[in-house]
Amino acid sequence: MTDAPVFAVVGHPNKGKSSVVATLSQNDAIAIALEPGTTRHSQAYPLRIDNEVRYTLVDTPGFQRPRQVLEWLQAHSLSASDRAETVAAFVHQHRDDPRFQDECELLGPLIEGAGIIYVVDGSVPYSAENESEMTILRWTGQPSLALINSIGPDDYSEAWHNALGQFFQVVRKFNAVSAPFNQHLSLLKAFGQLQPAWEAVLDQAVLQLSGQRAQRKEQAARLVATALEDLMAWQEQRTLTASQLAGHSRDSLAEQLRQRWYRHQRQREQALRLAIEQLYQHHRIQRQEAELTWHSEHDLFSDNSRQTWGVSKAYLATAGFGAGAIGGAGLDAITLGASLGTGALIGGLLGAAGSYFYGDRLKLPVLHLGVLRNGLQTARFGPVQDIQFGYVVLGRAVDHWWHVSHRNHAGQDLLDLEPTDRHWLEELASAYRHDIQHALARCRRQRALSSDQRHRLAVAVEAALDTYSQWRQSRG
């Protein structure tokens, strides 16, 4: 597509142009808060659908000498009709002049037909100084939209709105760091409304971005389900000769394997974190994560984690009933229904009782020594016997997903995963709870899940993601 619209994000230096581009292009590698005046070149961020560019955002340097540019333009223009040509002439005239490099870089896309996205900081007072810039932009004759991006805590957006309204077709407020995803889409739609020819393209892009968002959630659920399966079923093994075995006490061997088991579980959880972050194109959190405070304080195995993310006995009993009933239903199937569902009932009751009485007891994995064969003996540690462990992993994973999926790419702050005060999983529909409980119980017994069971677990986890989002939303 050759007529894909281009939007040049322009403005005064350090007013959040790069933040807007970073958020809209989902690229957290765009350096933000660079020294003003040090960005000397425009950078294009195209949105490609199946490798076909649909629109391009261009991050530009800020205006450095707007009054000089305006003076030159006014000196070379005779009437309003030649203004756009005069701006183009300015760029051609000063292409090699280092003094106007920034202006040429930012005006270059505009004289080639790019739409204008003018960014201002709504947290600082309006300044008439910006009027030279706005006048130059108006001279280009390109469709324009102004964005009030509030960087600081103060709010002067009203004054900005009034001033910008005199120069731009559309004025929108948009916080690049905190705006929710639907506002990103709404903003892109607004870009499309600047010119009729762009509307369909932007609408299509918005549709695809919405689809991508939904797809990512589903993919995240699959990642979490796979990690859950791995973590629940993990067993640490070590094969020892008879002499090696004699050199170890049972306790020290158990301790050694326990440490390895714990290390593996932590690494697996970290791998899940990274996979989720990469899925949402957050590549820089990885570096920042080492500095996270929650990691050491709220470790995967800490009691705090258990208190926060574990589920209640009543929850386990209900979920256990469902899981038991599924097993008991097998008996009904064997008797071709002659048992009139008694199997399901008995299975359900047994499942509920088991989960209720044993659910809150911390059952750590224990050491198992295999049979001595050919002078070798295998020591095994794990898998975890505590079903709550699965819920701790799930709770933490869902919480992490929520933070990552709601994080804008302009965000630079540390990812702070603070524990919640109440368990949200109880709001999950019972059918999904049963599927999760059933899968956890199966993994704990090291019985692999079939494709169908794995799919059901992923669907249940996706429902858990939705439930958690709604729960966070209801909390405000």
Add this chain to the structure above:
Amino acid sequence: MSEHPLTLLLEFDDQVRRDQHQAPAFLHRRDRKFALDARDGATGPRQWLAHLQHLSGRPPGQTDKRLARWRRISFSFAAAGALLGMLTMLGLLFYDGSGRINITVILAFILLQLLLALATTVQAFVGWRPWGWLVDRYTRRSGEIVSVLTRLHPQLLARAAHTGGLLFGLSGLATLLLLVVMQDLAFGWSTTLSTGADSYHHWMQILACPWQGLWPAAVPNAELVESTRFFRAGSPQPIAAARWGDWWPFVALTWCCYVLLPRLLLVTLAQIHLRWRTRRLLLRHPGLTALRYRMETPMLDTGSIEEATHQSPQLATPADLQPYPDSPAVIRWAGAGDPLLPEDFTATAQRQLLSAGGAASLSDDRRAIQQARGVLAHHPEPAVIVLTRAWEPPTAELEDFLTLARDQWPEATLISLLPLATDPRHRPGETQLAQWLRFAERQADPRLQVSVYELTEAVNRAAEGQL
């Protein structure tokens, strides 16, 4: 890759399992690319697998170990069936000349075979795996991961059982014919039930219905039935002895019709059922839904071709803030100090207040420089304070202004940049001040400094009271 749907299903299931640990973005890219490149919309799982296997250089047509195992099971059933068929027929037709081979026993056995064949088929359709634990144990011991094949066990086992049953029937028939040729078999019929020859003949007629028109000689007539009845006590009639062998065509055809034919039909049905269920499992495979979604959904790429800046800017600066001088000229750059100008910078008889930058024109800037020059020329310690808005980053226009001013003003003039916060009574934030310090540092001008204005707490309160 084999054309068999079962192989296709297994390979597809394996591929989905392998994909489980791949990054979702990679999977999407791979499958979407395949869908876009596919000619004539051939994007079915068969083409998809062939494409992946071609790319990874995997040799096609390798036999799946799990299917080979089931093939062995089918072969074992067939061999056992053939052997048992022969032994069973030898047992049924055992004749030492002292008695007769009871047709009723043979018919009962054929009925049992028929019932077993039907039970096998019903079990396959219901999906019941009463022997599932045995297979599970075997597959677990052999390290086989749980695959979609588990769900086809009832159908696979039914096919194997019917194959065994078919071989059983064939081997039984061959044994029967062989014995007919090699031995003088004496058939008769006997029953404890008080059934008369007429009634027995009637039943035989019903059984022989299927071949009545094809081979009338294989349908026992009333005379044969009457003459070949035997009892535990009593000597056989001499006429009957000659006709004892006339039963064999009936026995052979009953065997063919009620043992062989049902098995042949059911083994075909088992095969069709297996294929149908395999296709259904593939169509309903969760991996196929995900694959289709990946193929149909466009791939979105929001990144930049060029490498974006990954390094954070260096924000540290060795420059320090300096106290601002007692200056005869104060310049408000770009409207700094508007509307609240600290008293220290207001116009007095000793201090001239000028404006430049921002909304002012470039000629206004030049005029302000000239006016300041006039003031500084008579001052023993020339110094100028340039008030700026701390939150607005310094631009090249200010740089140009300072360069021009430096040319115009006395050489020793100290220029102090003084960034004011949005509320000028307070000190600007450190980040804001840092950008001004770095700006001053970049100018490499020893007579250019950055200062800060801040009201002390007591004065601040007084000022607030005045306001």
